[in-house]
Amino acid sequence: MENHLVQDELSALRASAELRAVTDSILDYAIVLLDPQGVVLTWNTGAQQIEGYTAEEIVGQRFDRLYTAEDRAAGRPQALLTAALRTGRTEDEGWRLRKDGSRFWADEVISLLRGAKGAVEGYVKVTRDLTRRHTDEEQRRKESTLLTVASVTDYAIFMLDPQGTINSWNLGAERAKGYRADEAIGRNFSIFYTPEDQAAGKPLHLLRRAQDEGRVEDEGWRVRKDGTRFWADVVISRVNDGNGKLVGFTKVTRDLTERRRAEEQLRQAEERLRLMIESVQDYAIFMLDREGRVATWNRGAQHIKGYTAQEIVGQHFSRFYPPEEISAGKPELELEVARSKGRFEEEGWRIRKDGSRFWANVVLSATRNRDGALIGFTKITRDLSERKRATDEMAERARQQSVAAELGLYALQTAQLTLVIERSMQTIRETLQIDDVRILRAGESAPPGARTVRILAPEPDAEYGFLAASASRPFTPNDVRFLQAVANVVAVAMARSQSEEQLRLAEREAVEERGRSVRIQEALLERDEFISVAAHELRTPLTALQLKLQGLESSGGFPHSKGERLGAAVRQTERLARLIDRLLDVSRIAQGRVEMAPEIFDLAALVRQVAEDFREPAAQARMAFELQVPEKVEGSWDRLRIEQVLVNLLSNAVKYGAGKPITVKLEEVGDVVRLSVADRGIGIAPDDVDRVFGRFQRAAPIRNYGGMGLGLYITRHIVEAHRGTISVASKPGEGSTFVVELPRLSASAAAGRDKVPRARA
């Protein structure tokens, strides 16, 4: 930073004060400042005159365009810069290109320009148009040169004879020294020197050196005609004749008062810089002497380290280091590194005057004089405590977040709430390095001074409790964030535990329910099995009984009254046999063993036939039968089963018909055949309507099988096995109407649904 500033100022000063003033007034020399890359920085009047470009046109462009295409192709412009860089100066004579494309023969000197610290700042290119000299004869060149020299005002250019007597004068000389040509010519050049220099024999000494070395340069005070002094740069060059014999000297004097002014400005700039450095607050910028003792001190240093300049200047800089680093030889090591490498940089702890530590960025640079001798060190120290604190805080936060994430993962994998809570507490204790942390229920009081965070349930407004952590140190926002993160994990674990508990309860209930239903199923199977076995067992004795009674009845020969009683016994055994058949049907239905044997037949004929069978019992009950049956209704059903349905419905109607007429209706409705059996009897209570067709599958008590229920249960299953429906409309006291609807081809379709084997037709 410091270097840049100085160099910038230097460049600016050089450009503005020194060069511009000098070069702008020169018309015959193109004097141009180039940057290290060859870009034109300044452009003087002479340059504009010779090369044709205005400053606006050329400044900022590379200087290559001033060269011919051949030269550019050959890399000549760069080669010249390289030569100047290597040797400090290079001279070249050749064709150059004007803006209008015309060529001129030029003499060109390119000199390397170095900054105060030796850094390359650029080049000065001085170009003269030598076209005339090159094309005309020598004399004209001389005249031209003389004219040129004569017109130069900023350089005092004049000739001396071998003894130092002035024999030519130019405008520049008149301007610089105040003598007119007639006043100066013929006098010894020593008149321009101060009395001290004259006493020391300096003028003569310079001439001798120029004579011996060909050229001598000197910078120093010179005296004008009016006695005022000016700071001058003087170059005295030996002039030989064609045979190499000394004929005199040229003397070019430049008034460097401007430059001195510039140097003064530079010093002021340096002073400003120094003041600036001193006033810098954020950086401790100070110098150490070669041994490491504090030599300068700025406000920043005072601000950061706490010492005033009076307190610290002269003290060894090691006092800024922590004791362990001093004993480890760190300060000396840093000086050594800066000495050998030029620079040392590090971040580390430093100690303030009050003994407190701060995290510092330190840059230690070796400072050397022009001869390269070490004169001390520059030390720039920045207090990074705030930055380090922020960084540390970020790191701590990241660490805590990762710990919280790890805890979350653990909670995810661990079903047991107590384990999650235990781990949470342990995590807090370890991460925050505190002793006491506990979970409290909402409403409980926390230990005094404890920091609390709430454990909030996922449901809004629900709170499980809170975490209370106690520590001797204050909790940082990070700590509180971390506590909250852990509290959230605990909350989720608690919520999960709760819902798992509910889930377990529900599961247990489901298992129990499943068990119940299995037991019910088993009980049902057992019962059906029992019914089946019982029915079979009953059939065997019934066979003997029925045969004997029927044999007796058919053998005849009984008195009338006894014959009546025998007939009743026969009917009762027949009824018993039918009851057993129904029981078997029920158990078969319950076990899914109903077998369908569909065949195509005329349902109308079947209805008529069954109705005919009931004619007699109906007549006995004095009931009228009304048949509304079409001529023929064909379809595919299980004939015996459908007959069973008809028998069941008609026997019910007779049984509960209360002696009122019964209507049996058969009709075709599209692909469906509808059979209805209506009585006007006692009807069915609304509560019982749903139960009429049985609740067998819900393990209804076995007593429900009795009477009407059993027949209708079987009926319903037969109808459903035909993919049909059965319904009843009834009002107590007004009678019941049972309606069966059967698809015409239902039986075969339904058979596919049944899991039972098909019976043979």
Next chain:
Amino acid sequence: MTGPGCGRTVLIVEDDADTRLALAEVLEDVNYRPLHAANGAAALQELRAATTAPCVILLDVMMPIMDGRAFRAEQQKDPALSEIPVVVLSAHADLDNAAEQMQAAGFLRKPVELSALLATVAQFCAQE
């Protein structure tokens, strides 16, 4: 069906004594000559001992010692007996299937209606 000279003889193979007796009684009432056997093995003995082959065998399925199926298998292996028609008599639910498997001439479901019994037996003794 069966050859002449079965002499209205009917073999009743039934383990339940009451049922066997009841069957015999009602058949005797209409002049059949029932033979008795309480199981398949006894039935084979009875057949081999008999001078006259019965017109028909009324065969129960579920019996101890030798059941109806085993008897039927033995009977079919014996050329002297294999031609005698068998009517299966059972309370078994899928009696029709069982009868078919046993290659029976017919079946009667228990409890047996007297009329059905007589009609069936008459079929095998009609040509007498």
